[in-house]
Amino acid sequence: MTAASSKLAILQPKGFPQGTPEFEQRRGAILEAFAKKVPPELRLPVDLIASPPLDVSNIPSTCGILTPREVDITENYDASGLAEAVAGRQLTATEVAISFSKRSIIAHQLTCCLTQWFMDDAIEQAKELDDYLEKNGTTVGPLHGVPISIKEHIPLAGTYSSQGSFASIVLNEKDCYMVSILRSMGAVFYCKTNQPQTIMHLESTSHYGRTLNPFNIHLSAGGSSGGEGALVAMKGSVLGIGTDIGGSIRCPSAFCGIYGFKPTSYVLPMKDYLAHSFSAELNVLCSTGPMCRSLRDMDLLMRSVLAVKPHLLDQKLIPIPWTGLKTSNTKPLKIGIIENDGFIDPQPPVKRAIAWARERLSDPKYSDTFQVKTFKPYNAEEAWSMICRMYWLDGGQLAKDDIVSTGEPILSLSDWIWKEAKPHGMLNAEDVNQLRATRDEFRYKFVDSWNEQDVDIVIGPAFVGPACAHDTALYWTYTSLYNLVDYPGVVAPTPIRTEAKEQYATDYRPLSEACKHVKELWEASNFEGAPIDLQINARKYHDNELFGALAVLKDVLELP
Structure with missing residues (x-):
């Protein structure tokens, strides 16, 4: 590869606030170091970046940078298929690593989805795997040669991570536990992906740039795993960890029309995911999970990781054997359909997908297979208000101080997400304890309501609309509810796409001021081309039963 210049053209149709001159200089140095890794032959024409189409999703396969075989490798296999092809020697790990490394950097120029890119390291890893297979006649594990992309805050040896601010950037000397498990199974790491300031927005805008939706660049790719969402949708990854x-x-999986799975807490390992603890987890627990292109790839990730019994090293984990898509369900499967959550009525294309x-x-x-009924989630408005307070037990002040310490600008969505907690300031131990009691009381009422409505799973919106316009991802009610009660959830793509000039129904009446605002946001932007996912949820620790239900739903809902 030939030498590269210190500037790489990245598509950024909407700017964001500038920091101090000192901050912008340091930020520029990071971007320059990234750019120097990208050779001229992997760079898109500057005039394409200057005048792009609305939908950039097909550019990687048509721009001429990838060979026909590389297009085939990146487009016509999922992770399971790649693992099979490498194990069967139809493909080499090296050519797979090259193909996805090339496609990922093309995707980055069009969507700003990456934070780090290390093609040379990936090729070296892949060659070692090919040599091992040649010498031993067997793979090192079930992910042998499968390229996996990693969210920026998750530690990967020899790369940088942060907690969503410039001040929190650290160089990681070793893999976190999840990465070490994946590496031991033969996974190849080639990039890290963008996340937002504070890691707490539903839009991935950071000191690395603003991640764009591949199907409409004026829309968000979601957050906080938005870089993963855009990269998988651009087919620059088959399997990412968010x-x-x-x-x-x-949300980013739904915004980008791919699969995403949030397990119940303490199912998959998160040991050493963050350099510093996050006080929100005193009341709201985080999960890690796959973002990918197929049902079976979600199952592959879960099955492979849980097979090594990670609870033996991460003692937070609940040792649940994984049966996944092979889990049997009672018949008929009782399905609750969520038209709205009683707080915000979803925008038109989401309503079309629910009706479909x-x-x-x-x-x-x-x-004989399904019993379908209408389901109404318990008190979504209260849940939203409650969880916004629980995220920021310090009123957001520590995060704000961290951000401004380097001259980094405070982004509008940061101010938005901690505004509910800000008036309460730093809570003391008893305040936090009382919030926990309130949370637990809500959880009991939620499960009572679930039992009264008598469902096995629910199907509903993943967000109040399709992918939102930039800087308007304000209402997380359809997903955060399930974090508060700690229920597992999958988002799955539908054939529904947002059409130009779709209108609200003539008999629409807002359910709340937030609902009214969501309609105003709809009328202010063009959402044409945005994909629609639906969210499927099951009871806490019924992750296997959720996947068993997905196996039954697969053909009916056209789930690849």
Whole structure:
């Protein structure tokens, strides 16, 4: 590869606040170091970046940078298929690593989805795996040669991580536990992906830039695992690892039309994920999980990681054997359909997707398989207010102090997410204890309501709309509810796409001021082309049963 210049053109249709000159100089140095790694032959034409189409999702396969075989490798396999092809020697780990490394950097120029890119390291890892297979006639594990992308805050040896601010950047000398498990199974690491300031926005805008939605660049790719969402949607990754404490796996997956799974807490290991503890987890627990292109890849990740009994080293974990898609369910499967949560009525294309799913599942030919009923989540408005306070037990002041300490600007979504907690300031131990009691009381009422409505799973919106316009990801009610009660959730793609000039129903009446605002946001932007996912949830620690239900739903809801 030939030498690269110190500037790399990245598509950024909307700017964001500038920091102090000193901050911008240091930020520029990071971006320059990244750019120097990208050779000219992997760079898109500057005029394309200057005048892009609305939908950039097909550019990687048509720009001429990838060979036909590299296009085939990145587009026509999921992670399970790649593992099979490498093990069967139809593909080498090296050519797979090269293909995804190249496609990921193309995706980055179009969506700003990466924070770090290390193609040379990936090729070296892959060559070692190929040599091992040649010498031993067997793979090192179930992920042998599978490229896996990693969210920026998750420690990977020899790379940097942060907690969503410039001041928190650290160089990681060793892998966290999850990464070490994946590496031991043969996974190849080639990039890290963008996340937002504070890791607590549903839009991934940080000192690395603003991540764009591949299907409409004027829309968000979601957050906080938005870089993963965009990269998988651009087919620059088959399998990524995200985290979720309010929707951070499910929302970006839904915004980008891919699969995402938030397990119940303490199912998958998160040991050493953050350099410093996050006080929100005193009351709201985070989860880690897969973001990918197929049902079976979510299952592959869960099955592979849990097979090594990670609870033996991460003692927070509950040792639940994984049966996943092979889990049997009682018939008929009782499905609750969520039209709205009683707080915010979803925007038109989401309502179309709900209606589509209800119609499919209510077909008389499935009467012995499904029992479909309307479901109303318990007090979503109270849950939203409660969880916003629980995220910031210090009123957001420590995070703010950390951000401004380097001259980094405070982004509007940071101010938004801690505004509910800010008036309460720093809570003392008894304040936190009382919040926990309130949370537990809510959880009991939630499960009582679930039992009264008598469902096995619920299907509903993943967000108040499709991917939102930049800087308007304000209402996380449809996902954060399940973090508060700690229920597992999958988001899965539908055939529904947002159409131009869709209108609210003539009989629409707002359910709340927030609901009214959501309609105003809809009318202020163009959402054309945005994909729609639906969210499927089950009871706490019924993760296996959730996957068993997905296996039954697969054909009816056209789930790849």
